[in-house]
Amino acid sequence: MKIAFPYMGTSHIAFKMLIRDLGHEPMVPPKLSKKTLTYGTQHSPEFACLPFKILLGSYLEAIEQGAELIITSGGSGPCRAGYYGVLHQKILQDLGYDTKIIVMESPYRNPFDFLGKIKSVISCSGVSWWTFIKVFYKAWEKLKLLDETEFLSHQIRPFECLRGETTKVFKECLNVIDESQTTEQIREARKLTQELLNNISQDHTRKVLKIGIIGEIYVVLEPFANHDLEVTLGEMGVLTHRSIYLSDWTRESTGYESKKNIIKAASPYINELFGGHGIYSVGHTVLYSQKGFDGVVQLAPFTCIPEIVAKTILAKVSNDFAIPVLTVFLDEQTGKAGLQTRLEAFVDLLGQKRAIQEGVVT
Amino acid sequence: MxxxxxxxxxxxxxxxxxxxxxxxxxxxxxxxxxxxxxxxxxxxxxxxxxxxxxxxxxxxxxxxxxxxxxxxxxxxxxxxxxxxxxxxxAASAMVPGVQTVLEIGGQDSKIILLRHGIVTDFAMNTVCAAGTGSFLDQQASRLNIPIEDFGGIALKAVSPVRIAGRCSVFAESDMIHKQQLGHNLEDIIAGLCEALVRNYLNNVGKGKQIKEPVSFQGGVAANVGIKAAFEQALGMKVIIPRYFNVMxxxxxxxxxxxxxxxxxxxxxxxxxxxEFKYKAGSFECKGCSNLCEVIEIFHDCNVIARWGDRCGKWESV
The missing domain is CATH 3.30.420.40 (ATPase, nucleotide binding domain)
Structure with missing residues (x-):
């Protein structure tokens, strides 16, 4: 069966391998582009958020290329994303496509539903549960490697001597990881990619600002949705730290890592889960401030309720902890000038603040 | 010199x-x-x-x-x-001790907070240009009033009507409805000024501590109606620097x-x-699915700058 899955940062590289290992043909949708946006906005409710539209557009492009099944992840809590899979399915039906969408929910909410869905995928290609566990573990290792590599690239970029080199090397790294198929090869790819990135000539005498990135998961993870925010900031000489990586999100929803700390940090301000990643945005801002970060950028799709709630609370957090927060609402605009202006101004602000703290300016 | x-x-x-x-x-x-x-x-x-x-x-x-x-x-x-x-x-240089800058231009509006001469916070309108200079321009021409007189007329209002200021489309239809009911022009224009200020403070100025001295700059600061509406809403004096429109x-x-x-x-x-002959051109790069719109600036026939590409392939001429 030809199985497609949504773009979310670099994760498609791991999913591609998993699907092939499960005896199916992976169908990576065409790279997200203006065409994706056009498809998505044309067939979505006008008030739906950017992730909804990008995903729908991407599914339609995948179907054009022959995808027979789409596997995606669900969401829980009072955020519209929980209904997105269902709504996407209905829209596809209305457009006359019979492609099915399987929405993977957290196994802790309904383990039978989770296992049943996996069974439906592996049984038709005759893959045993034992094989599934093995290849799933391998895909997990690859996903972690992808995240580690990206993390490292953001650590190096602000120090690069030649602007743009990190981004170039990072692309090479992704190819290396994409080509690694066995556990052994993935292990070698880890070594090689670290070497490639660490070999970039760097200037560590530079004083770099540190910015934490928080917000709604999709726009935080997908560079197409956030206009390459982390690369842009990195090339302005800012070290960015992203609060969300898919491997820790998966870890959390499969129970390996608790987000207790983050929720505890947010608790003086809000004691209630209010959907999406809202409460994490609050908690992470407190934690970033305690870790000495200079500022925080909050990314949110336009009309995203959890992030709107978080934004209002963040005004107080920002005040209490003296950590500047810049909120960026993202929608279908493809012009980057507005974002560039805000980021430049924000970096100026943080630079002046740092200069005062270090006593350079009085 | x-x-x-x-x-x-x-x-x-x-x-x-x-x-x-x-x-x-x-x-x-x-x-x-x-x-x-x-x-x-x-x-x-x-x-x-x-x-x-x-x-x-x-x-x-x-x-x-x-x-x-x-x-x-x-x-x-x-x-x-x-x-x-x-x-x-500019505000720090022209308005001694300034702590708040309200700036409304043609397409964007911003608020800047300064403490001890350093920017500590700012915000800019996000996805919508409601309440900026272009909208006022457009309304002035719809009502056939020179934009220069717009603010002065607002000051003559006796009881400003309430106009929806959240979205310029809502504002315009609300204005038309009120005008067709028979409200006079002064009251409608004053109502619009109040609505724009209300929207600005609720949207751009949300959660920001506005402290005096407040400097109001940008093209819209020429509008005495908006200035008055700001002073009323804030309960503070609003300073308009001498060179407000070129700050x-x-x-x-x-x-x-x-x-x-x-x-x-x-x-x-x-x-x-x-005197040089500059020309701007653009093309769509087909190198990948991003299809970036690349801008080229020519000096005579030579390309002297390019931008607009995501990957940096064209940027270096």
Whole structure:
């Protein structure tokens, strides 16, 4: 069966391998582009958020290329994303496509539903549960490697001597990881990619600002949705730290890592889960401030309720902890000038603040 | 004598100033961009060159505004800065002790908070341009009132009507409904001023601690109706600096002066730049699915700058 899955940062590289290992043909949708946006906005409710539209557009492009099944992840809590899979399915039906969408929910909410869905995928290609566990573990290792590599690239970029080199090397790294198929090869790819990135000539005498990135998961993870925010900031000489990586999100929803700390940090301000990643945005801002970060950028799709709630609370957090927060609402605009202006101004602000703290300016 | 040139090229207006070492404004020019930034800049340069005469030489150039990169290529700028930093810079220099800057321009509105002369927070309107200069312009022409008189008429209102200010489309239909009911023009215009201020404070100014002194700048500060509405809503005095409509350019000039003092040299191409033949072109790069719209700037027939590509393939000429 030809199985497609949504773009979310670099994760498609791991999913591609998993699907092939499960005896199916992976169908990576065409790279997200203006065409994706056009498809998505044309067939979505006008008030739906950017992730909804990008995903729908991407599914339609995948179907054009022959995808027979789409596997995606669900969401829980009072955020519209929980209904997105269902709504996407209905829209596809209305457009006359019979492609099915399987929405993977957290196994802790309904383990039978989770296992049943996996069974439906592996049984038709005759893959045993034992094989599934093995290849799933391998895909997990690859996903972690992808995240580690990206993390490292953001650590190096602000120090690069030649602007743009990190981004170039990072692309090479992704190819290396994409080509690694066995556990052994993935292990070698880890070594090689670290070497490639660490070999970039760097200037560590530079004083770099540190910015934490928080917000709604999709726009935080997908560079197409956030206009390459982390690369842009990195090339302005800012070290960015992203609060969300898919491997820790998966870890959390499969129970390996608790987000207790983050929720505890947010608790003086809000004691209630209010959907999406809202409460994490609050908690992470407190934690970033305690870790000495200079500022925080909050990314949110336009009309995203959890992030709107978080934004209002963040005004107080920002005040209490003296950590500047810049909120960026993202929608279908493809012009980057507005974002560039805000980021430049924000970096100026943080630079002046740092200069005062270090006593350079009085 | 040495002067420093600042250019602020925005959606609606192109502003040029020349300041001296003591922030004295020697020349200030406010012209309409009319969708042709290159021409506006060149016309502006010609004017400035004429007014300057021989007594002043330009020691540094700074650009700001949404066309700051384009302008920097044409003039050979020493600094290229975003509008927020430029406006804050100018406000600190022109309004002693300023703690809040309200700025409303043609397409965007912003608030900047300063404490002890340092920007501590700012916000800019996000996805919508409701309540900015362009909308006021449009309403003035719909009502057939010169934009210059708009604010004065608002001050004559006895009981301003309530207008929905959240979205310019809502505002316009609300205004039309009220006008068809028979409300008089003064009350409707005053209602619009109040609505825009309410929207600004609730949206851009949300959660921001507005402290005096408050400086109101940008083209819309010429509107006494909006000023009055701000004063009423804030319960504070709002200061309009003398050069309120060219503050961005003043900030750019100050930034250029500081830079030149550090590096002791300027990249200024000279006023001849106003005679050069610049041309802008664009093409869609088909190298990948991003299909970036790449802008090219030609000087005579040579490409001198390119931008707009995500990957940086075209950027370096």
């Amino acid at each position: 040495i002067g420093y040139l600042g250019l602020d090229v925005g959606s609606v207006s192109t502003n040029l100033v020349v300041i001296d070492d003591y922030n004295e404004v020697l020349i200030n020019l406010y012209i309409r961009t009319r969708g042709q930034p290159i021409k506006a800049v060149q016309d502006g340069l010609k004017h400035v060159a004429m007014e300057l005469g021989n007594s002043i030489t330009i020691g540094g150039v700074g650009t700001t505004g949404s066309a700051r990169h384009l302008t920097s290529i044409i003039t050979g700028a020493d600094t290229v800065k975003n509008e927020i930093t430029a406006h804050a810079m 961005g350019a003043i900030g750019a000039a100050i930034l250029a002066r500081e830079k030149v003092r550090r590096v002791n040299t300027t990249n200024f191409k000279g006023f001849d730049a106003s």
